[in-house]
Amino acid sequence: MVSTAQAVGRGSVVRPKVGRDDWIMRAYMLVIVLYLLVALAFPLYVMLSKSFETYAFRFDTVEFQVDRGEGWGETLNAMALGEGLGIVDPGTLVTTSDGRFPATSFFPDFSFRAKTLYRIRNTKEGSGGFLVKGRPATGTDWFELTSGEFRRVQIRPSQATGTGNYLSYFSTPALFTSIYNSLMIAVISTIVTVTLAFLYAYALTRSCMRFKGAFKMIAMVPILVPSLLAGIGLIYLFGKQSLVLKVAEWAFGEKTVAPWWDMLANGTYGPSEVYGPVGIVVASVFFTFPHALIIIITALSIADARLYEAAIALRAPKPRIFRTVTIPGARYGLISAAFVVFNLVITDFGVPKVIGGQFNVLAVDIYKQVIGQQNFQMGAVVSVVLLIPALIAFTVDRIVQKKQVALLSARAVPYEPKPSRRFDRTMFAYCCFVAFFILGVLAVCQYAALIKFWPYNLSLSLGNYNFDVMDGGGWDSYANSIQMAFYTAIVGTFMVFTGAYMVEKGKGFNSGRTGFQFLAMMPMAIPGMVLGLAYIFFFNHPNNPLNFVYGTMGILVICTVTHFYTVSHLTAVTALKQMDPEFEAVSQSLKQPFTKIFARVTVPVCLPAILDISIYLFVNAMTTVSAVVFLYSPDTTLASVAVLNMDDAGDIAPAAAMGMMIFYTNAGVRLLHAGLTRGLHRRTQAWRTT
Amino acid sequence: MSESGAGGKTDRTAYLRIEDLTKKFGAFTALKDVTLEIYEGEFVCFLGPSGCGKTTLLRAIAGLDIQTSGRVEQAGKDISALPPSERDFGIVFQSYALFPNLTVTRNIAYGLENRKASRAEIAARVTELLDLVGLPDQGDKYPAQLSGGQQQRIALARAIATSPGLLLLDEPLSALDAKVRVHLRHEVKDLQRRLGITTVMVTHDQEEALTMADRIVVMNQGVIEQIGTPLEIYRLPATSFVADFIGTMNFVPGTVSGTDRVRLAGVDLACESDGLAEGTAVTVAVRPEDIVVRSVQGGEENALEARIGEMEFLGSFYRADLVSEGLGEARLRADLSINLVRSQGINEGDPLSVLLPRERIRIYPGNAVHG
Numbered sequence A: 001m002v003s004t005a006q007a008v009g010r011g012s013v014v015r016p017k018v019g020r021d022d023w024i025m026r027a028y029m030l031v032i033v034l035y036l037l038v039a040l041a042f043p044l045y046v047m048l049s050k051s052f053e054t055y056a057f058r059f060d061t062v063e064f065q066v067d068r069g070e071g072w073g074e075t076l077n078a079m080a081l082g083e084g085l086g087i088v089d090p091g092t093l094v095t096t097s098d099g100r101f102p103a104t105s106f107f108p109d110f111s112f113r114a115k116t117l118y119r120i121r122n123t124k125e126g127s128g129g130f131l132v133k134g135r136p137a138t139g140t141d142w143f144e145l146t147s148g149e150f151r152r153v154q155i156r157p158s159q160a161t162g163t164g165n166y167l168s169y170f171s172t173p174a175l176f177t178s179i180y181n182s183l184m185i186a187v188i189s190t191i192v193t194v195t196l197a198f199l200y201a202y203a204l205t206r207s208c209m210r211f212k213g214a215f216k217m218i219a220m221v222p223i224l225v226p227s228l229l230a231g232i233g234l235i236y237l238f239g240k241q242s243l244v245l246k247v248a249e250w251a252f253g254e255k256t257v258a259p260w261w262d263m264l265a266n267g268t269y270g271p272s273e274v275y276g277p278v279g280i281v282v283a284s285v286f287f288t289f290p291h292a293l294i295i296i297i298t299a300l301s302i303a304d305a306r307l308y309e310a311a312i313a314l315r316a317p318k319p320r321i322f323r324t325v326t327i328p329g330a331r332y333g334l335i336s337a338a339f340v341v342f343n344l345v346i347t348d349f350g351v352p353k354v355i356g357g358q359f360n361v362l363a364v365d366i367y368k369q370v371i372g373q374q375n376f377q378m379g380a381v382v383s384v385v386l387l388i389p390a391l392i393a394f395t396v397d398r399i400v401q402k403k404q405v406a407l408l409s410a411r412a413v414p415y416e417p418k419p420s421r422r423f424d425r426t427m428f429a430y431c432c433f434v435a436f437f438i439l440g441v442l443a444v445c446q447y448a449a450l451i452k453f454w455p456y457n458l459s460l461s462l463g464n465y466n467f468d469v470m471d472g473g474g475w476d477s478y479a480n481s482i483q484m485a486f487y488t489a490i491v492g493t494f495m496v497f498t499g500a501y502m503v504e505k506g507k508g509f510n511s512g513r514t515g516f517q518f519l520a521m522m523p524m525a526i527p528g529m530v531l532g533l534a535y536i537f538f539f540n541h542p543n544n545p546l547n548f549v550y551g552t553m554g555i556l557v558i559c560t561v562t563h564f565y566t567v568s569h570l571t572a573v574t575a576l577k578q579m580d581p582e583f584e585a586v587s588q589s590l591k592q593p594f595t596k597i598f599a600r601v602t603v604p605v606c607l608p609a610i611l612d613i614s615i616y617l618f619v620n621a622m623t624t625v626s627a628v629v630f631l632y633s634p635d636t637t638l639a640s641v642a643v644l645n646m647d648d649a650g651d652i653a654p655a656a657a658m659g660m661m662i663f664y665t666n667a668g669v670r671l672l673h674a675g676l677t678r679g680l681h682r683r684t685q686a687w688r689t690t
Numbered sequence B: 001m002s003e004s005g006a007g008g009k010t011d012r013t014a015y016l017r018i019e020d021l022t023k024k025f026g027a028f029t030a031l032k033d034v035t036l037e038i039y040e041g042e043f044v045c046f047l048g049p050s051g052c053g054k055t056t057l058l059r060a061i062a063g064l065d066i067q068t069s070g071r072v073e074q075a076g077k078d079i080s081a082l083p084p085s086e087r088d089f090g091i092v093f094q095s096y097a098l099f100p101n102l103t104v105t106r107n108i109a110y111g112l113e114n115r116k117a118s119r120a121e122i123a124a125r126v127t128e129l130l131d132l133v134g135l136p137d138q139g140d141k142y143p144a145q146l147s148g149g150q151q152q153r154i155a156l157a158r159a160i161a162t163s164p165g166l167l168l169l170d171e172p173l174s175a176l177d178a179k180v181r182v183h184l185r186h187e188v189k190d191l192q193r194r195l196g197i198t199t200v201m202v203t204h205d206q207e208e209a210l211t212m213a214d215r216i217v218v219m220n221q222g223v224i225e226q227i228g229t230p231l232e233i234y235r236l237p238a239t240s241f242v243a244d245f246i247g248t249m250n251f252v253p254g255t256v257s258g259t260d261r262v263r264l265a266g267v268d269l270a271c272e273s274d275g276l277a278e279g280t281a282v283t284v285a286v287r288p289e290d291i292v293v294r295s296v297q298g299g300e301e302n303a304l305e306a307r308i309g310e311m312e313f314l315g316s317f318y319r320a321d322l323v324s325e326g327l328g329e330a331r332l333r334a335d336l337s338i339n340l341v342r343s344q345g346i347n348e349g350d351p352l353s354v355l356l357p358r359e360r361i362r363i364y365p366g367n368a369v370h371g
């Protein structure tokens, strides 16, 4: 026995030789880590530091001398001058990076015709300096200028680091009330969506109603359209020129309907109130419904029939079974769905932009600060504020999902519903109502897109499809969107799947793998608006060697792949985990390179998952607005952004028309995907055991 | 082909040499200073309870999970740090890991490709291998279309396709049902003998190890308890763990009472005391089938007066509990043949003289308590 405190045994410590394959896998993994750093971590870091970047005029470091024909007078400090004149107080000092202060303001008697000469200088290197003859001067040398030249001198703010932006954010009620608004909208939408989706999922899993397949398919429709289309549909249905009103008038006569409508209109949440919180909530429920539904269906379908049998054997009454068996079984699913919906709503930008009216929420604030006021620092502050709830929701969701997985792997006897006329009919009616609403929103958009001018000229026309005469990029934007979605699907699927393979099947190099996993999970927590803004800061920086991608299709693809990386990565990892871990070992023992097992076995076996990833990326690239709204250029306008811009410009019908184009494209691609998957299944069922 | 080894001969040179091999998973030591030699053409089984480190040792030999410290040498070459692809072995896993989307032929041919062999050569080799494992016309099927036993044989064919110097098998039979398993034991063993390939098989089934192995390595909690032929392991278990793990064993506490003598509660027995000092607390072990019942004379050496407690019918024999003043609280289980029970009319509660043959008694230092 060795009696020393040595940690290892008697033999010499082994440093495993890293094989050629391992090196290649590690190198490749590093490439993707690098990608995620550049496309995610660095931009976020830059954004975070931007939010702490403050700008203020440092007049105390600027000095003047004046020569009115009698030689140079005494040196005048700008701060002292300004205070004397009453034009400078602490309020005027704080500004943005674009803030400029004309030097002539310090000389009320200034006239550019006068023969007066001026001198100006900085007293401190590194403070903001001033623009002279169109060029920035930050040195401490005197500049001697004629009054004609002096007229154009602009004092620039000096940059500092501090919490100033946050202080001014939290002292501006117009800004920080958005936090409350956003949280309120998200919470209410979450409660409504989860409740509705639970009932719908309950009907699909626990009743014997008919047309379950169709109901399930209809419920997935909102995934195929940009979230803002829901807003547009609601405006047509319930807005000032409400289609519902028109139909009611047509059916019951104007006289009958008018008093009712007025009563509603004068109520707290009347039709004109569709612009505002109610509209946001309804549209949010519309577009988050399928996301919640998928999760809750999964949770409900893993229910263990034995529990129900036991409960029935104990003669528990139905409501009690529901309370003590159904709800606890679906508990994790419900919590997870709630957090996913919360996250989607609070980070969504399309819906509140279209239907929010004067009601401010965080995501729209970012847009307004950046696009409207060009106040990038404040945009960064709002982004950071928005990150907090999103991060919390994300973390809770991850924890809950882990528990759900544990439940899934436990063996259970699947529950088989038994027919019950009354229950099945109730459920059927409910599902009809929901399906009708979903299809109704789309139908109304399509209808509005096809008529000349709602509600005055109802004749059919394709005029609204003449996108080229509208604001938003025209048909090019549609072509761009398809191109972008296509690239995203191809590049994204390749990157996500190969990356997941390296991290799942690679050996050793644990620190690299952990880092990769962390980076791959991060995008889900980052709201699209935040990502887009971070990209502006990072890629648009003149010193960034990657600056050339700014304004190209490339940055849109990078941004979209990154934005939707996490879900794709998880799909890939799940598929890879189902592969026998010994495939690689066998291949190595037979001295074959990993590329062979990857190409010959892994990819063919995982092909359904690979197709799922690519369709997911394609559909989301078609519908995403939030991240790319900051990044498109005149050459790379996108259909989803065109919907937004046309709506913004008041061309609501064309916006609806474009939204429906996105829908048909996505629906078509989905059908193609279904066909491919089915064909694949037929071809491979010889070797697939299940 | 080299003859299959009768184990334990140390005059042969080792084909695989493992020295002071230690494997840690974080703070947990899965293998501790394992040293072992395996000879060319030998069939060695790693046997031990679940979690004792058998798979870990096998994977270290394969380079799939390289040891924390220690040496592995194959055919005179130090392979301790090499990745699997630079070692020379074929492997079969419990799951078989057959590639589901490739036909049987393509599975077997997988390792033959990229080796400068022509298509015709590969095809001929695959046919040869399919014949060898007795599945000549299953080449076009997919693994999912084969039975478990057939899949197992395909996995074996794939592992030996490239004629590796070493064959590693990790519980290759445990996923099969009992009948097929017994049948395949012979087939695998037969194949190994014909090819003369050095083979290491991991198993937790002692019957499998006893019937198939030339030598058995019994492991427990990351250390080797004993290495020996099946007969040595069974007859002369080196530790009380091995004695208990292999077959059935009676354990009775005792004390060394002199040279080659041990005292139980009320009786003195003659046995090999392995040089243990007088007064050492020991555990006395004897197998139920070694207890002699027929024609025992009272007063003979190691004879014991007992009474039959419960009798358990086990098909071809009875296993009887023996209660005796000489044993104190302890019980002995003895196997009584059906014949004996019938001819002597033995019943529960009857008195009986039994003999514990001196050469069949093993003693182990310490008071090991075994179930």
Ligand SMILES: Nc1ncnc2c1ncn2[C@@H]1O[C@H](COP(=O)(O)OP(=O)(O)OP(=O)(O)O)[C@@H](O)[C@H]1O
Residues within 6 Å of the ligand: B025, B028, B030, B048, B049, B050, B051, B052, B053, B054, B055, B056, B057, B204
């Ligand atoms: N990757 C790992 N990380 C941590 N501990 C491990 C790992 N692999 C194995 N172990 C531990 O090492 C010990 C030995 O495991 P090993 O798989 O070698 O057992 P085994 O003898 O093959 O058992 P079985 O008969 O159940 O297959 C076990 O306690 C196991 O929990």
Ligand SMILES: [Mg+2]
Residues within 6 Å of the ligand: B054, B055, B056, B202
């Ligand atoms: Mg094992």
